[in-house]
Amino acid sequence: MSVKQLRDRIQQEVGKVVFGQEEAVDYSLAALLSGGHVLLEGVPGTAKTLLVKALAATLQLAFGRVQMTPDKLPGDITGTSIYREDIKEFEFKRGPIFTNFLLADEINRASAKTQAALLEAMQEYGVTHDGVTHPLPEPFLMFATQNPVDQEGTYPLPLAQQDRFMFKVIVGYPDAEAEERMLTEHHVGSPHQRLQDLGITPVAGAKHVLQAREIIRKTYVREELVGYVRRLAAATRQDESLLVGASPRAALMCLMGAKAVARFSDRDYVTPDDVKYVFRAGLRHRVVLSPSSELEGGDADSVLGMILDRVEVPR
Incomplete structure (x- = not known):
């Protein structure tokens, strides 16, 4: 599978x-x-x-x-x-x-x-x-x-x-x-107690999860995309709207998530769009807004979105 x-x-x-x-x-x-x-x-x-x-x-x-x-x-x-x-x-x-x-x-x-x-x-x-x-x-x-x-x-x-x-x-x-x-579909009872009654069928097990992890690890990431992820992380550390930027672990997690998303599209290689898809979810909890940005009503997602627009995307 x-x-x-x-x-x-x-x-x-x-x-x-x-x-x-x-x-x-x-x-x-x-x-x-x-x-x-x-x-x-x-x-x-x-x-x-x-x-x-x-x-x-x-x-x-x-x-x-x-x-x-x-x-x-x-x-x-x-x-x-x-x-x-x-x-x-x-x-x-x-x-x-x-x-x-x-x-x-x-x-x-x-x-x-x-x-x-x-x-x-x-x-x-x-x-x-x-x-x-x-x-x-x-x-x-x-x-x-x-x-x-x-x-x-x-x-x-x-x-x-x-x-x-x-x-x-x-x-x-x-x-x-x-x-x-x-x-x-749920007004007749709590779905929490009726998962099997509602037709949930097991489709895989722990073995399949571990096999999928091995496949995802082998997903190809070209050098330009590694540099793209690094530049995105660096941009969060230099942005005046952020008091704390992304850690190296945050960049690594984004790259690993992008590899999984690539496999969801049945590809064995990562594209810039895969990185963009996981960027906000991977960093919104790791960055800290500056006091001035908070006073202006800013939020992490909007700042991260501007960074995505600003950082050059590899071809």
Whole structure:
């Protein structure tokens, strides 16, 4: 099965329960098949959780969800040691992070200490407890959601943690046709409890995900495109509208995402359009607006869009 065939089948299955969010599914798949993580931002009720559950069901991968709250402790997510009377020893009890798809719901409601507990898992794909590192299942992908409007009781994500997410995907309202379809098909019950009843059919498994990752790694990137990505990243560091520009890791994540998008189009090489497609999603959470730009009502997407227009595109 080619990467394009895998992507098309997943889009078809997820589209049975999540309507009008094809772009969010594409970004999620690009991250999954590139070994990245996804930050989903949108108002409540836009099917963020359902999207992740549907993806997991389609790929026959384990799904876990953690509701992030201010009183949540690191051990509630990663795991803790419990004393077993029968063997007179402490034993590590794995937390919900030991799954394939972890959804950290409303991540910015957890304390900075708890958020920091996720960093090792997101970067090293393991959890260290009492000096012993426990590897996470493969593949492992973390989704996190946050609300863009409700700021009360939230803790801003540290820039170091935001940089661990490959993409920040804006999950907006569906168009009129998709919303009417949702109302028609879901008004008889909650789609969260009826994925199988609604026709979600597994089309692949962990083996196919790992095979697709190998194919994407081999996607050809010509030298001019590497330079293009570097110039785009450099432009964010020199733009007066941005206080903090893109890190080298941000440039690497964009290039890896572009390779996945190229395979979605059944190509074994990357084009400038692939880079442009992932540029905003890959950098909007990694750059910081300057105070003057914020006062003028600017936003990261508009600044990144101007950079895309300004930087010369290789032929």
